[in-house]
Amino acid sequence: MKNTGVIFKRTLWDSRVGILSWGIGLGILALGELTLFPSISEAFAGMSELLNSPFYKAFLGENADAAAFATPAGYISTYMLAFVPLYVAVYAVMLGLGVVANEEERGTLDVLLGTPIPRWQVIVEKSAAVLVILLLVLLLNGVGALLGVLMTPELADVSLGRVLEASFSMLPVTLVMAALALFFSTVLRSRNLAAGVTGAIIIASYFITNLSSIAQEALGTISKLSFYSYYSPLDTMRGGIVWSEFAILCVIVAALFGLSIYAFQRRDISV
Amino acid sequence: MSVSNNAVIHIEGLTKHYGSVHALTDLRLDVHRGEVFGYLGPNGAGKTTTIRTLLDLIRPTSGSAQIFGLDSHQDSVRIRERLGNLPGELSLWNHMTGWEVINYLGELRGGVDKHYVGELADRLDMDMSRKVKACSSGMKRKLGLIQALMHKPDLLILDEPTNGLDPLVQQTFYSLIREISSEGRTVFMSSHNLPEIEHVCDRVAILRGGRLAAVERMSDLKKVYFRWMTLRLDGDAAPQAFEALDGVSDVTAHNGTLRFRVTGELDPVIKLAAQYHVIDMTYEEPTLETIFLEFYGEN
Ligand SMILES: Nc1ncnc2c1ncn2[C@@H]1O[C@H](COP(=O)(O)OP(=O)(O)OP(=O)(O)O)[C@@H](O)[C@H]1O
Ligand SMILES: [Mg+2]
Numbered sequence: 065m066k067n068t069g070v071i072f073k074r075t076l077w078d079s080r081v082g083i084l085s086w087g088i089g090l091g092i093l094a095l096g097e098l099t100l101f102p103s104i105s106e107a108f109a110g111m112s113e114l115l116n117s118p119f120y121k122a123f124l125g126e127n128a129d130a131a132a133f134a135t136p137a138g139y140i141s142t143y144m145l146a147f148v149p150l151y152v153a154v155y156a157v158m159l160g161l162g163v164v165a166n167e168e169e170r171g172t173l174d175v176l177l178g179t180p181i182p183r184w185q186v187i188v189e190k191s192a193a194v195l196v197i198l199l200l201v202l203l204l205n206g207v208g209a210l211l212g213v214l215m216t217p218e219l220a221d222v223s224l225g226r227v228l229e230a231s232f233s234m235l236p237v238t239l240v241m242a243a244l245a246l247f248f249s250t251v252l253r254s255r256n257l258a259a260g261v262t263g264a265i266i267i268a269s270y271f272i273t274n275l276s277s278i279a280q281e282a283l284g285t286i287s288k289l290s291f292y293s294y295y296s297p298l299d300t301m302r303g304g305i306v307w308s309e310f311a312i313l314c315v316i317v318a319a320l321f322g323l324s325i326y327a328f329q330r331r332d333i334s335v
Numbered sequence: 336m337s338v339s340n341n342a343v344i345h346i347e348g349l350t351k352h353y354g355s356v357h358a359l360t361d362l363r364l365d366v367h368r369g370e371v372f373g374y375l376g377p378n379g380a381g382k383t384t385t386i387r388t389l390l391d392l393i394r395p396t397s398g399s400a401q402i403f404g405l406d407s408h409q410d411s412v413r414i415r416e417r418l419g420n421l422p423g424e425l426s427l428w429n430h431m432t433g434w435e436v437i438n439y440l441g442e443l444r445g446g447v448d449k450h451y452v453g454e455l456a457d458r459l460d461m462d463m464s465r466k467v468k469a470c471s472s473g474m475k476r477k478l479g480l481i482q483a484l485m486h487k488p489d490l491l492i493l494d495e496p497t498n499g500l501d502p503l504v505q506q507t508f509y510s511l512i513r514e515i516s517s518e519g520r521t522v523f524m525s526s527h528n529l530p531e532i533e534h535v536c537d538r539v540a541i542l543r544g545g546r547l548a549a550v551e552r553m554s555d556l557k558k559v560y561f562r563w564m565t566l567r568l569d570g571d572a573a574p575q576a577f578e579a580l581d582g583v584s585d586v587t588a589h590n591g592t593l594r595f596r597v598t599g600e601l602d603p604v605i606k607l608a609a610q611y612h613v614i615d616m617t618y619e620e621p622t623l624e625t626i627f628l629e630f631y632g633e634n
Contacts, residue, residue, distance in 0.1 A: 066445035074439060078430070171426030175482065177392060178420035179443035180412045332393040335383070335424055 067181055068189075075162070075193035086155050087201040090148060091208025094231075097143045098212025101219055104143070105134050118278055136222045137301035140209070145230055145297030148205065149237050152198070153266050156238040157259060159197060160245025163190040164328060165255040173333055184325045187246070191321060194242050198235060206231030226301060233305050236313030237295040241266055243320035250328040269293075291316055341368050343490055343521045344389065348398035351384050351545075358384040359545045361398065366523055366538075371516045373536035373553075374525040381545040382525040383423045386494050389523075390420055402490065416444070419483035423494030423525070425475055433463035433470075433478050440482050447485060455481045458507055473499045480508065484515075491515065493524040497531060509535050530620065533557070560626060561598040562618040567591060569612035580604060 133142060164187065167173045177183065206228045213219045213227055244265055248258035269290040276287035287293045294309040344366040351359040359381040366372045376382050387393045389400055391411035400407040402414045427436050433456070441447025456463050461477040470478065476499050483491060497505045512522055512535050526532050532539050533553060541548040566572075574588040577595055580603045586595040597604055597618070608616070 067443045070439070070442045171422070171424055172428055174387075174390075174392060174422040175420075175425070175427060175440065175479075176443075178390060178415060178418070178422075178483075179440055180416040181443055182412050330394070333387075335387075 067179070068185075071176075071181070071186060071189040072193050075190050076196060079159075079162075079193070079197050082155065082158075083197055083200050083204075086152070087204025088208075090151065090201065090205040091211075093151075094148070094205055094208035095212040095215070098140065098209060098219060099216050101136065101139050101216055105139050118275075136219050137226075138298065140219075140222065140227070140230065141297035141301040145234065145301070149234050149241075149295065150270065152201065152234065152238045153241050155201065156198060156241040157245045157262050157266070159194045160242035160262070161249055161255055161259060163187060163194065163242075163246045163249070163324075165245070165249030165258055168249070168253070168334055169255040171335060174335070177333065183329055187250075187321075187325050187328060191242075191246065195239065198238050198242065202231050202234055202238070205234075226304065229305050230297060230300050233295070233297070233300045233310065236310055236317065237292065239317045240291045240313055240320070243317045243324070247320040247324045247327075250324045250331070253331070253334055342366060342401075343368050343370075343403060344372075344523060345401040345404075346385075346389075346398070347400065349385065349388060349395050349400055350397045351381075351388060351393065352396045357545050359388075359395075362542075362547055364540060364547065364550065366521060368521055369516055369519045370538060371512055371522045371536045372524070373532035373539035374523060374542065375527070375529070375532055375539055376525075376542035377527070380542040382542060383494055384545075385542070386423070386492055386523075386525060389492060390415070390418075417489040419486065419488035419491045421479045421483040421491075421493040421496055423498075425479040427467045427475060427478060429468035430466070432466050433461065433481075436467060436478060437463070437482060437485060441485065444486050448487075451487070452481060452485050455484055455511075458511070459504060460507075473501060473504070476500055477504065480511075484511065487520075489520055491520070491522045491524070493522065495525055495527070497526070497528070505531070529626070533560070556626065558599070560621075561596050562620060564595055564597050564604065564616070564618040566593045566608055566613065567615040568593065568608075569614055572611055576607060577604070580607060 133139060164173070167176060176186065209227050209231060210224055213222050213224065241262065245258060245262040248261045249255060252258050252261065269292040272287050272290040273292035273295075276290075276293070291313060294312045296306055296309060299306050342365040344364070346362050346364040349359055349362040350357075362381075362385060374382055374385070384393070388395050389402060389407055391408050391414075394408065403417060405414050407414065428439075431439065437447060437452055441452075452463075455461075459477045459480065461474060461481065463478075465474070467475065467478070476496075480493075480496065483493065497508055500508060512524075515522060516537075524536075533556075536553050538550065538552050539556065540550045568591050571591060572588070572593060574586045574593060574595075577583050577593060578586045582597055582599040583604060584596050584598070586593060588594075
């Protein structure tokens with residue numbers, strides 16, 4: 065097709081400021097956090113009771129483990145990897161809404177779809193751009209983390225490859241967030257509603273997964289339904305990317321993506 | 336596929352319900368090649384609903400439409416290659432300049448004739464280097480027209496194209512439309528405005544409450560196209576003299592003010608009035624409703 069890639073390039077170009085500000089921002093954050101490793105890990109070392117309290121478990125899940133926390137891998141997974149997806153969530157949801165919801169709400173879709181381009185192609189090209197954008201942002205985050213490791217003598221044992229892998233391991237979980245936003249904007253037709261529902265699911269999933277580490281019985285089954293349960297920064301820092309979980313998240317993304325196209329092809333475009 | 340006659344647009348029993356709102360009911364309509372077709376109706380009549388269905392932006396509850404003999408839903412992409420579209424509620428990308436908008440849409444059409452775009456921009460007096468967010472609503476409308484016309488489509492579908500354009504630009508628009516139709520290309524445009532439709536259209540359809548009330552040639556309508564005229568004269572005029580004129584009827588006289596209905600040309604009325612001292616002369620355009628009531632009342 066003669067127009068292949070036009071929307072993809074346009075989306076990337078229009079996101080250049082976002083990519084740089086989010087990427088560099090996260091990179092600096094990672095760098096800062098890692099260079100603070102010696103002082104923070106020391107301060108928290110004697111606080112095992114506190115860290116094992118339900119309050120901290122809710123926020124940090126299995127990472128709230130004082131023993132692990134004092135190790136470089138535990139520290140990195142807690143400080144850098146447990147929270148970063150939550151920061152990136154904001155951007156990922158915005159990107160997901162950017163696939164169709166923003167243009168539909170503003171009304172520019174009527175002009176865009178006046179050109180000879182099928183609806184599915186709009187979703188495919190914009191989503192491909194979202195994938196690249198998140199990759200770039202996580203890469204910049206990883207570069208910041210690498211610099212942090214290099215600048216901190218106490219982290220000398222940490223493998224640089226592992227750090228990059230850890231940053232890359234956030235891709236599927238953030239893609240799920242973007243795909244949720246896309247899916248709900250194709251089904252609910254309202255940008256605000258889609259943003260609200262997606263945000264609620266992300267937060268619920270995050271807490272269900274973390275709390276299930278202290279309430280195995282009550283939450284064990286339901287946590288299997290929570291996509292955050294398939295993101296394990298501590299395991300990734302210790303043994304590399306957990307490919308089975310990586311694959312599960314990719315399947316979720318693919319399913320949401322497919323359903324989005326299915327729904328969008330069939331419905332009315334709002335004015 | 337039944338490609339009936341040489342209809343560029345063939346609409347067959349098109350119906351669209353939004354829940355309990357019946358936006359469009361069993362619409363049947365043919366628009367022929369080279370025609371400028373006016374689509375008239377009051378607010379909420381279903382004009383935009385029809386147009387957005389033709390563009391496959393919304394899906395009919397029942398019925399179907401063919402454009403260039405192709406199904407408006409199944410073959411929408413192929414149809415849109417040969418179609419230019421100006422939405423009624425136009426929204427363009429605020430962060431882009433006029434040229435960026437045109438280049439983006441042009442790339443999606445596999446290329447853009449910059450020379451022709453420049454020519455259109457000149458004729459419409461449009462500043463293409465301005466960002467969309469800095470454009471007035473009339474300027475956005477002009478940009479919308481340029482993007483609809485830029486690839487010289489075989490069919491133009493325009494939803495209230497002159498809405499917000501100043502009179503000078505409207506005139507330019509009318510001449511563009513006439514050029515397009517003289518090249519054998521087809522125009523389907525909606526409007527609220529009867530004089531505008533009268534000015535450019537060959538045929539006109541009237542939509543009311545989602546139903547087609549009438550489809551007529553403009554030349555036939557003009558025969559019953561009448562206005563109410565009020566003449567204020569210095570001194571008493573004889574109503575009978577006006578009553579006797581061709582096309583004048585329903586004369587009433589009151590304190591030197593005459594009010595009557597004129598059908599057809601104004602010339603005889605003006606010539607007769609010139610014999611008096613005219614203080615004031617006004618006339619009211621009839622609404623479409625009344626014209627159509629008249630048309631169907633007399634036939
Ligand atoms: N998305 C929608 N949901 C519910 N009702 C709708 C929707 N879109 C249009 N309608 C209704 O369908 C009817 C036809 O609307 P439409 O926009 O086609 O009218 P129109 O002839 O274009 O009017 P206007 O001259 O005001 O532009 C109206 O009653 C309108 O309220
Ligand atoms: Mg309308």
